[in-house]
Amino acid sequence: MPSLISERRKSIPVRRGRATPELIFGDLWEFDPAPETADPKLQPRYDLFINGAFVPPRAGRYFDSINPANEQKLADIALADAADVDAAYRAAQRAFTTTWGKMPGRERAKYLYRIARLLQDRAREFAVAETLDGGKPIKESRDFDVPMTAAHFFYHAGWADKLDYVAPGRRVAPLGVVGQVIPWNFPLLMLAWKIAPALAMGNCVVLKPAETTSITCLKFATILQDAGLPPGVVNFVTGAGETGAAVMAHPLAAKVAFTGSTEVGKAILRSLAGTEKKMTLELGGKAANIVFDDAPLDQAVEGIVNGIFFNQGHVCCAGSRLLVHEPVADRVLAKLKHRMRVLRVGDPLDKNTDIGAINSKSQLEKIKKLVASGVKEGAEIFQPSCRLPAKGYYFRPTVFSGVTMSHRIAREEIFGPVLSVLTFRTVDEAVERANNTAYGLSAGVWTDKGSRILKMSTELKAGVVWANTYNKFDPTSPFGGYKESGFGREGGRQGLLDYAKLV
Amino acid sequence: MLVRSASAALGRLLDEIGPVDCVGVEERVAKYTTRSIKKGSKRWGLQLAVTMIDLTTLEGKDTPGKVASLCRKAIQPHDDQSIPSVAAVCVYPSMARHARKHLGTSTIKVASVATAFPSGQAPLKTRLAEVRAAVADGADEIDMVINRGAFLAGEFARVQDEIAAVVEACGASALKVILEVSELETFDNIRAASFLAMEVIRAGDFIKTSTGKTSLNATLGNNQVMLEAIRDFYLDTNIAIGMKPAGGIRTAKQALHFLVAVKETLGDAWLTNKRYRFGASSLLNDLLRQIEKEKTGAYQAPYYFSEAAESY
Known part of the structure; x- marks a missing residue:
């Protein structure tokens, strides 16, 4: 039985000849610098x-x-x-x-x-x-x-x-x-x-x-x-x-x-x-962040962003492997790209900066090397076209799609703002792929179905399993791998x- | 029989548009409130917010005189000539002709609530007649309420047909569809109702959070859910729907947070009063105060700003 929405939608005349709709995230309203001014009281x-x-x-x-x-x-x-x-x-x-x-x-x-x-x-x-x-x-x-x-x-x-x-x-x-x-x-x-x-x-x-x-x-x-x-x-x-x-x-x-x-x-x-x-x-970790087709997708995207771009991805429990259910894979990727276009990369002292500087030159080199391997092995790369400061160690938030379990970027911990997107078809396949790693620090599950959360949390071999959220910490909660x-x-x-x- | 029941209808609708997670939404919008808007960007945002206001009075005690003073305020919000006019004046249908008269040839729109605002509890015939009367009296925009009773009973087709009937009654006037979010309660319902409305309204029409007559009005959370619905619908159909949060936005700072949400969810094309409005009245003077503060470096006493409305 076709749903109400799809019937109505059919009645909307298709406007041919018009460009495909695209959102504009430009500089119409650019934020002025807002540096934090407190004195760090450093000694020489x-x-x-x-x-x-x-x-x-x-x-x-x-x-x-x-x-x-x-x-x-x-x-x-x-x-x-x-x-x-x-x-x-x-x-x-x-x-x-x-x-x-x-x-x-x-x-x-x-x-x-x-x-x-x-x-x-x-x-x-x-x-x-x-x-x-x-x-x-x-x-x-x-x-x-x-x-x-x-x-x-x-x-x-x-x-x-x-x-x-x-x-x-x-x-x-x-x-x-x-x-x-x-x-x-x-x-x-x-x-x-x-x-x-x-x-x-x-x-x-x-x-x-x-x-x-x-x-x-x-x-x-x-x-x-x-x-x-x-x-x-x-x-x-x-x-x-x-x-x-x-x-x-x-x-x-x-x-x-x-x-x-x-x-x-x-x-x-x-x-x-x-x-x-x-x-x-x-x-280390190479956590799987698993998105099912019944998940609240916009919030899942927020969790994906939080999972991999928090602290420039320098997080041992970062959700660096996104496992997404095939029926929603395209939609999740499209939403993720929109979200990434409004991430602000730059001066870490600016209160509006979302992604700061990579911790050291050697770490930046390591990230670049692994990203190059992803490109070489045929994964599709996306980076938003944000401006980066001329000096300092910066790296654009990066998403690789079309990644398979044998890619290096799906196996090695990158410890940077780089996400590998893989797809799965069934719950068992999701569990198998999530656990197919030498690590086991954390995992994320996104679904509207409570029983599935409970099932996944017992089957995922990870010290922390977050459900419909990611990177949540509390002193009362034991953390480990x-x-x-x-x-x-x-x-x-x-x-x-x-x-x-x-x- | 089962598939025709209310819950099955909602289930089908949610399957189509996907659920919303409340905790995740609140977490997303909390980030807007940490954006630090300073100097030039603050001035730009404040001016933009002024141009987006639907200056509103919706009270039993409204008189033609009150509406006249509201219209003056709408045209020239402050002595300072550099401050732009607001987008529209929003009144009850009986006041629409007065607003029309006082706004004259200015670009400011006359918006009239209609459809037995705020409850919508009148026969459809009466509601449609009210819309036609308001349009005849010069309303450029109609703010309708949806049939929440029908929505909560799962009669989505009825809700949607009624909106479609109002669209027809509007003729050339723009339509804003008030979902009354506090009565829909959940973000899932708000998203569903947004889609029901967007399917039948026209490009340039709006969806609107609330009447301002219930306890909970526009919040960053329900604003976000509706903006995301507008975005998904636009990317699917190429039809750009506008958004109007109404009620509860009283300070300039709040308004800037809402605008950050627009900038980061729908992008630059929605940073205009053709696609985004604030249903507010006391907000205007706070914006003016902040604009003057940015210019002079000092806060002016409230009595330097003319009072014209103290509705929501």
Whole structure:
């Protein structure tokens, strides 16, 4: 039985000779620059933060921190060697045995609450610093990174005096000193994911931020000082891979936690074989965002955009593979292209920027290489014709259609604003394709049918499955992966238990 | 029997046009409110908003005198001559001829509500007669209400036939179809009703959110759902339908958020009063205040701006 709409539509005279309708997203109403003006209060030089004080590296070496938006140098960052890392571990061990490890949970909670509030007080300053350092749009650092960082400290502060109830029937105790290495995509937030549960449980910390994004970490050290956190409880050592290896390998570490690439994660895992260290890994992903034909398509498109272009696609759980049901594939792609034409790429400090700068030159090169492979392997590329700033590391949002499971862009993590679109015909095929990857961090399902959401969420091998939304985070919700996306959880009760021993 | 039931009819309609997810819509529109419109772009947006206003008075106590002062305000909103006129004056049918008289040869349109506004609860014959009378009295545009009772009962064909009958009664006058979103309640229903209307109205006609007579009027959410319906319909048929959010838009800042939604959903071709209108009255003076603030750097006291209407 033909529906009402289609009958009516037939009666509409087809206007021949007129161009196909197209929407004009031009410059009739161009937005003026709206830069965020808060002072990030940067120093020209940042030292290591060991035992509650800023100390120069023993070897006296520093490296440059670059603003990816304009390729200008922001500051000198201390390069820690093995001796500096050792000093940090010894400070942490001392703090653990003398103050922090013995302190009652309700006292530790006060420090965590104070840290969270101090960060809120300086939210704009930190948001600007985060944007300058990493290239992410100010609207994301302002509305997501900084508030979520504070939220993680608040949440774990709430746990600190309730640890008797975190593992029913069991008692928990801290592990000791934990070594942590975090990535450059969410410098402050990853720091909170690592530090907050460790401190709430009574551990002390040696943490290394990523070499391209060390500034907000070292600024955060001033908050720890203002909060009066006992010296040595948290120590920051900065540097590149060698420093990170020293942090992971140090004999005083009771546990190490790493968030970053799968390649490095595997190397760390090999190096720890045969030791007694506990470990959690949060690694890469190649998430499937699955759109069924009954999905609310405009909202699905918004979720696709949010899933792959959030933070320039520098998100381990980014929805980088779009699996779309064949009956709606053309419509979804058309809608997606319209949506992409109004994304604003440019100066990350501009409040209207949707997509900022790629974090580093090497990452930009990697993205370009993988995109070139997509073109070479015959996938169809679409990029909106937005203007890019002359200087800085920028990449247009990119969609590849006609991608198959054997394309490199469908298998390798690109970690950039590049989406691969694949199609499927049945539910089983969708599940099979979604799970056909070495990773398993996250997935998205878009459908109007509730029962299908439940079925998919049990069949998808991913740590998080979002239904009719994407990239939603909360401190109460454990986050982590399957397979080569790592093990262990961060956030929630489960994340807390990864920093405890049961006694 | 089952396929003829109301739910089956709605089901078929939704199959055709697809569902809407409420959470997703609200998330999308929240991004419009974070757009930072400064300096030249702000001035341009404020001026544009002035030209899009349907300056409205819809009260039992309306008099020819009130309508006369509203028309003066519509032609020249402020002492400042650089401020443009509004798009239209929107009144009850009995006031249409007065508005016609006072607007004279200006380009401002006379819009008249009709079809037993706001409830629509009168026989179709009466509603159509009202439309014809308003057109005869000089209304360039007719703001009709749809039959929400019939819609909620699943009688979509009836809703659509009635709209088609009003289109015919309008003759050369433009039509704006009020969906009364607060009574349709869900975004699914709003999208469905938008399509029902768009199928039978003409290019240059409008769909409109609400009467301003119920608790919930234009929001960024229902505006977005209707803009997306207009976009999908346009890309399918090449017929460009206009949009009019009405009621609840009182501040310049809100108006700019709505315009950002238009810019990012339908694009530049809809940034004109031929395709986008605001049903509002108190909005006008806030726009004027902001325009003067942009010019002089200081906010003027409210009494520097002439009062002409305090409807929605």
